[in-house]
Amino acid sequence: MQTVKMVVTGPFSSGKTQFIQTVSEIDVVATERKISSESERIKETTTVAMDFGRITVDDDLVLYLFGTPGQKRFDFMWEILSEGMLGFVVMVDSSRPETFREARRILETFRAYAPTPYVVTANKQDLPDAWETSDMRIALRLSPEVKLLPCVATDKESVKNSLLELLYSILERMEP
Amino acid sequence: MALKGNLRDFSFSQLLNLISLAKKTGTLQVHGLDKDALLSFEGGKLCYAQNSRNDNGLAAVLVRTNKLTDKQYRVIKNRAENIGDKELGLMLINSNYVTQYEILVSLKHEFVSTAKDLFTWSEGIFQFENNLKPSPDKISLLINLENIIIEGSRQLQEKERLEDEIPSLDMALKFTENPGTNIRNVNLSVKEWRVVSFINPKNSMRQIARTTKLNGFEFRRIVYSLIQAGLVEIVRPEGAEPPSPKISTLPVESPDEQKSLVNRLITRIKSL
Numbered sequence: 001m002q003t004v005k006m007v008v009t010g011p012f013s014s015g016k017t018q019f020i021q022t023v024s025e026i027d028v029v030a031t032e033r034k035i036s037s038e039s040e041r042i043k044e045t046t047t048v049a050m051d052f053g054r055i056t057v058d059d060d061l062v063l064y065l066f067g068t069p070g071q072k073r074f075d076f077m078w079e080i081l082s083e084g085m086l087g088f089v090v091m092v093d094s095s096r097p098e099t100f101r102e103a104r105r106i107l108e109t110f111r112a113y114a115p116t117p118y119v120v121t122a123n124k125q126d127l128p129d130a131w132e133t134s135d136m137r138i139a140l141r142l143s144p145e146v147k148l149l150p151c152v153a154t155d156k157e158s159v160k161n162s163l164l165e166l167l168y169s170i171l172e173r174m175e176p
Numbered sequence: 177m178a179l180k181g182n183l184r185d186f187s188f189s190q191l192l193n194l195i196s197l198a199k200k201t202g203t204l205q206v207h208g209l210d211k212d213a214l215l216s217f218e219g220g221k222l223c224y225a226q227n228s229r230n231d232n233g234l235a236a237v238l239v240r241t242n243k244l245t246d247k248q249y250r251v252i253k254n255r256a257e258n259i260g261d262k263e264l265g266l267m268l269i270n271s272n273y274v275t276q277y278e279i280l281v282s283l284k285h286e287f288v289s290t291a292k293d294l295f296t297w298s299e300g301i302f303q304f305e306n307n308l309k310p311s312p313d314k315i316s317l318l319i320n321l322e323n324i325i326i327e328g329s330r331q332l333q334e335k336e337r338l339e340d341e342i343p344s345l346d347m348a349l350k351f352t353e354n355p356g357t358n359i360r361n362v363n364l365s366v367k368e369w370r371v372v373s374f375i376n377p378k379n380s381m382r383q384i385a386r387t388t389k390l391n392g393f394e395f396r397r398i399v400y401s402l403i404q405a406g407l408v409e410i411v412r413p414e415g416a417e418p419p420s421p422k423i424s425t426l427p428v429e430s431p432d433e434q435k436s437l438v439n440r441l442i443t444r445i446k447s448l
Contacts, residue, residue, distance in 0.1 A: 004427065098184070135179060160448055174434055
């Protein structure tokens with residue numbers, strides 16, 4: 001059995017767990033705990049180790065999706081999770097500009113861990129406060145060649161599109 | 177869609193930069209802790225500004241720029257309180273109180289001052305309303321944002337640039353092997369000498385910063401100037417293991433097999 005892995009990362013509460021849940025064929029092995037830090041209490045639980053989803057491709061190939069913990073104090077998990085990844089998705093909550101700087105930091109960190117292809121998803125585009133992707137590109141200082149994809153993590157087609165764009169980038173990288 | 181947030185998280189310089197690059201037209205309202213401001217933009221240029229601390233009428237602006245006296249201001253306020261800025265401006269020009277040029281220069285100074293003041297706000301809820309223009313009785317200008325952004329965000333830019341240039345303090349420094357340069361002949365400040373005295377490939381920059389009691393910004397600034405002067409270079413600390421190359425791991429090796437594997441993944445994701 002061959003296995004490949006992709007990592008879904010992003011700031012706290014950007015929608016990583018939901019993203020994986022939407023396409024995983026198994027119940028996501030989520031390691032969520034009640035949040036202890038008041039400053040980060042904008043939702044009840046958060047991922048403390050990793051989320052783990054699976055998509056079986058065929059008898060011989062399985063894709064695993066790993067979600068990184070969102071809270072800063074679990075940064076040490078990132079390098080472990082990034083080991084051997086095929087590519088990564090950086091999720092950003094389009095309605096919370098206060099997390100854009102953190103998203104930028106996470107993106108740079110993962111790029112330093114591994115020079116693999118990546119896409120950035122502008123999640124929660126269905127919320128009224130969501131920023132437009134063109135504004136987010138400027139705010140996140142993303143160069144034009146970086147794929148910034150509008151996304152709603154609860155919508156399967158939207159999540160599929162993000163994963164497909166990442167796979168297309170991986171294919172492009174393989175071209176001589 | 178909304179463009180709103182807090183200056184605490186998304187600085188005013190970032191916001192102006194965004195408005196300028198996206199050539200936005202609309203009005204930005206900022207509600208600070210004890211003051212408010214409103215700035216209007218046309219095609220990414222500042223066209224109007226006002227704040228809650230001052231009388232923003234044309235007469236008051238002209239007093240602040242010494243084009244009208246306090247007495248003239250009081251007369252105008254008494255007799256022409258309900259006249260809009262455009263009409264008042266025409267009246268003042270026709271009465272030879274001020275020239276059109278003086279009005280435009282005064283307003284430009286006022287608008288730019290209001291914008292610059294916002295750089296000092298560390299907190300404030302902002303909201304940008306697309307296509308909302310200033311009241312028609314107000315006099316609009318078109319002021320490029322570049323200079324305002326450059327001036328207001330110079331320090332912020334410097335900090336970010338230094339972090340880009342020297343992203344990690346876990347690396348070490350060593351003197352360049354340049355026979356034409358002698359560190360003793362270079363004029364250095366006391367802080368710079370303190371840093372220089374610890375430069376050794378065995379010491380990480382973080383250790384030097386800690387020992388010299390410099391914060392990351394100060395330390396990076398000194399190291400950057402030393403690098404720019406060609407005196408030092410960044411090296412991996414002696415004894416540290418080189419990073420293992422981390423390339424994407426595919427369970428197959430030949431390029432054709434790898435492509436086939438990715439295409440299988442694509443087909444599967446499409447079928448979900």
